[in-house]
Amino acid sequence: MRWSQTFIPTMKEIPSDAEVPSHQLMLRAGMIRQLMAGAYTYLPLGLRVLHKAEAVVREEMDAAGGIEILMPALQPIDLFERTGRKDAFGNVLINFHVRRGDRTLHLALGPTHEEVITDLVSKHISSYRQLPLTMYQIQTKFRNEERPRFGVLRTSEFLMKDAYSFHTSVESLNDTYQKMYRAYCRIFARCGLDYLPVEAESGPIGGDASHEFMIPADNGEDQVVFCKQTGYAANLERAETGRKTPPLTTPSGAAAMVKVSTPDVGSIDAVCKLLKCQPQQMLKTLIYQADGQPVAVLIRGDHEANENKLRRALGVKSVELADPGTIFKVTGAPVGFAGPVGIKCRVIADHDVPLVKDAITGANEADQHLTGVNIGRDYQLDTTYDLRNAVAGDPSPRGEGTLELVRGIEVGHVFKLGTKYSVALGAAFDDEKEFRQPIIMGCYGIGVNRIVAGLAETKHDANGIIWPLAVAPYSVILCPLAVADEETMKMTNLVYEQLKAAGVDVLLDDRDQRAGVKFKDADLIGIPLRIVIGGKGLKEGVIEAKWRWEPDAKKLPVASAVPAILELLSARRAEEASRVPE
RNA sequence: CGGGCUGUAGCGCAGCCUGGCUAGCGCGCUUGCUUGGGGUGCAAGAGGUCGUGGGUUCAAAUCCCGCCAGCCCGACCA
Numbered sequence A: 001m002r003w004s005q006t007f008i009p010t011m012k013e014i015p016s017d018a019e020v021p022s023h024q025l026m027l028r029a030g031m032i033r034q035l036m037a038g039a040y041t042y043l044p045l046g047l048r049v050l051h052k053a054e055a056v057v058r059e060e061m062d063a064a065g066g067i068e069i070l071m072p073a074l075q076p077i078d079l080f081e082r083t084g085r086k087d088a089f090g091n092v093l094i095n096f097h098v099r100r101g102d103r104t105l106h107l108a109l110g111p112t113h114e115e116v117i118t119d120l121v122s123k124h125i126s127s128y129r130q131l132p133l134t135m136y137q138i139q140t141k142f143r144n145e146e147r148p149r150f151g152v153l154r155t156s157e158f159l160m161k162d163a164y165s166f167h168t169s170v171e172s173l174n175d176t177y178q179k180m181y182r183a184y185c186r187i188f189a190r191c192g193l194d195y196l197p198v199e200a201e202s203g204p205i206g207g208d209a210s211h212e213f214m215i216p217a218d219n220g221e222d223q224v225v226f227c228k229q230t231g232y233a234a235n236l237e238r239a240e241t242g243r244k245t246p247p248l249t250t251p252s253g254a255a256a257m258v259k260v261s262t263p264d265v266g267s268i269d270a271v272c273k274l275l276k277c278q279p280q281q282m283l284k285t286l287i288y289q290a291d292g293q294p295v296a297v298l299i300r301g302d303h304e305a306n307e308n309k310l311r312r313a314l315g316v317k318s319v320e321l322a323d324p325g326t327i328f329k330v331t332g333a334p335v336g337f338a339g340p341v342g343i344k345c346r347v348i349a350d351h352d353v354p355l356v357k358d359a360i361t362g363a364n365e366a367d368q369h370l371t372g373v374n375i376g377r378d379y380q381l382d383t384t385y386d387l388r389n390a391v392a393g394d395p396s397p398r399g400e401g402t403l404e405l406v407r408g409i410e411v412g413h414v415f416k417l418g419t420k421y422s423v424a425l426g427a428a429f430d431d432e433k434e435f436r437q438p439i440i441m442g443c444y445g446i447g448v449n450r451i452v453a454g455l456a457e458t459k460h461d462a463n464g465i466i467w468p469l470a471v472a473p474y475s476v477i478l479c480p481l482a483v484a485d486e487e488t489m490k491m492t493n494l495v496y497e498q499l500k501a502a503g504v505d506v507l508l509d510d511r512d513q514r515a516g517v518k519f520k521d522a523d524l525i526g527i528p529l530r531i532v533i534g535g536k537g538l539k540e541g542v543i544e545a546k547w548r549w550e551p552d553a554k555k556l557p558v559a560s561a562v563p564a565i566l567e568l569l570s571a572r573r574a575e576e577a578s579r580v581p582e
Numbered sequence B: 001c002g003g004g005c006u007g008u009a010g011c012g013c014a015g016c017c018u019g020g021c022u023a024g025c026g027c028g029c030u031u032g033c034u035u036g037g038g039g040u041g042c043a044a045g046a047g048g049u050c051g052u053g054g055g056u057u058c059a060a061a062u063c064c065c066g067c068c069a070g071c072c073c074g075a076c077c078a
Helices: A021-028 A044-063 A077-083 A085-092 A114-124 A170-190 A268-275 A307-314 A324-331 A420-425 A448-458 A486-501 A515-525 A535-540 A558-578
Strands: A032-036 A039-042 A074-076 A095-100 A103-109 A133-142 A157-167 A196-199 A210-216 A222-226 A233-235 A258-261 A283-290 A293-300 A319-321 A346-349 A359-362 A368-373 A404-418 A428-430 A436-438 A440-447 A476-480 A506-508 A529-533 A542-547 A554-557
Touching: A021 A032, A021 A448, A039 A044, A044 A133, A044 A157, A044 A170, A044 A448, A074 A077, A077 A085, A077 A103, A077 A114, A077 A420, A114 A157, A114 A420, A114 A440, A157 A170, A157 A448, A170 A196, A170 A210, A170 A404, A170 A440, A196 A222, A210 A222, A210 A448, A268 A368, A283 A307, A283 A324, A283 A359, A293 A324, A307 A319, A307 A346, A404 A420, A404 A448, A420 A440, A440 A448, A476 A486, A476 A515, A486 A506, A486 A529, A486 A535, A486 A558, A515 A529, A529 A535, A529 A558, A535 A542, A542 A558, A554 A558
Parallel strands: A196 A233, A293 A346, A476 A506, A476 A529
Antiparallel strands: A032 A039, A074 A103, A095 A103, A133 A157, A157 A440, A196 A210, A210 A404, A222 A233, A222 A404, A258 A368, A283 A293, A283 A319, A359 A368, A404 A440, A428 A436, A529 A542, A542 A554
């Protein structure tokens, strides 16, 4: 492709409303333009990267036994009503009414396709002989994000590869899950991403039923816990700590419990300020409704409760913070003054709670707190649980090691679904003995745009993006330095045509621009191999080849330049391929 | 949806506080010359509902109110 014949509007300056690197660079490199918050046009360069990433995903999914299909984005709302996800999605589900003749249809734009594919399978799969089956599609998804952000990292319309597998047994599901997990590792490695598979929140199935694939990045929206020593990695929502239940007896030298007046001071910060103490000396007492029953949850003042862990510890379906009325009923005080001493409901505590000696808590009385509160003497616990988010420095749950916290961009998610959708939508099979069984399902998603944005976010330098060869919009950029010079252009066109004939993606910068402009733009858009054809080199009988990530150019004799370029490219391809796991 | 910030040419900004000539600057764009290996130099141009609606005023980019849009923090996120 000749630069003059495509559309690559590069920008020298950083648009003021772009804050994260991927957004700035993709705008400046002329890859994307914004239509509105959370909606972007992919320009030719951006689209080429997207297509290349998509091709990698498709190849690996096919290799892993997936079968490609394409489902409608437009879906009838009743499918979501049948699985209860109309309410679960809430405002995120884009849905609307349309008139068709004298009827009114209630439709949704698919945020994901469990319903549609399960409906399909329910109609056409009836025997164990037809399973297992894995189908996938690469298609635009729609979600009314409450807050689209970070440029193209979080948009309300995005390209997703979603795969769904159907099984007669958990063993079969586990087998496909492993295949998909490995395919995902290969996909992200082939795309040149530094990826980190982490344990993720997995809902009712529990265990190792879900993994997310994260790209470590400062601007990631997710927080990931990992441990260098033990290799443990998990989403913060999910991450366990290595904490255990401590002795539940009163510590020696405990201070006397004293009631102090704290008028209108209910929050942890405010109490600390008033009493001149640190949050870790405090115990916060959160009143939750667990399946409708009030429960007091004790957490150290500087920690955060984790509602997923709480739900599991209590063995209930739902937990939510109680309303002020319930809080008043169990504590006898308004919000902000709850404490474990004398509270009138079940009390459950995090492992760290009993370790707080002479704790400060609410007094279950308006405008009063207690100091010198101690386990055993002032409140009792039978045991403690892991109820909070992990923090940096916590012990690893998998042996000797310390947890660290990093941010990450979620690019993929593999998930064991179980029978939730098959039961709701009647997808079942007859087994060998003609017993009707619900089909067991798995689902596997990749955000294709996030592969692209994640690369721009993590693979760049001060001059621009640095694409890996595997997904670069073009492998080679040809820069003739004098487009008016006949000899230069003759050589350039020869190289251009020969590379194209060899199947190489070449971009020919045929603009009548000075060398500096072409070099700056080539660096900005991040083409891996830059070939310079200029008067200086031609005098010596050479053209120059420079990798985007290397400081210096190599000189290639004119006569053998094209084979030399092909050799460079194939060596690089092999190098990138060597980093892909089996 | 709560909190904060910002809307002036394609992009980046100044002007606003303290209202007053024809609304400026840099980049980009057009034309001509020039230069020709890391964003050349010179000259001449084109390009604006100052986000939008109302109000105050002799007079509004500037002051006041509403609305809209974008960005950031938070809540939410199969």
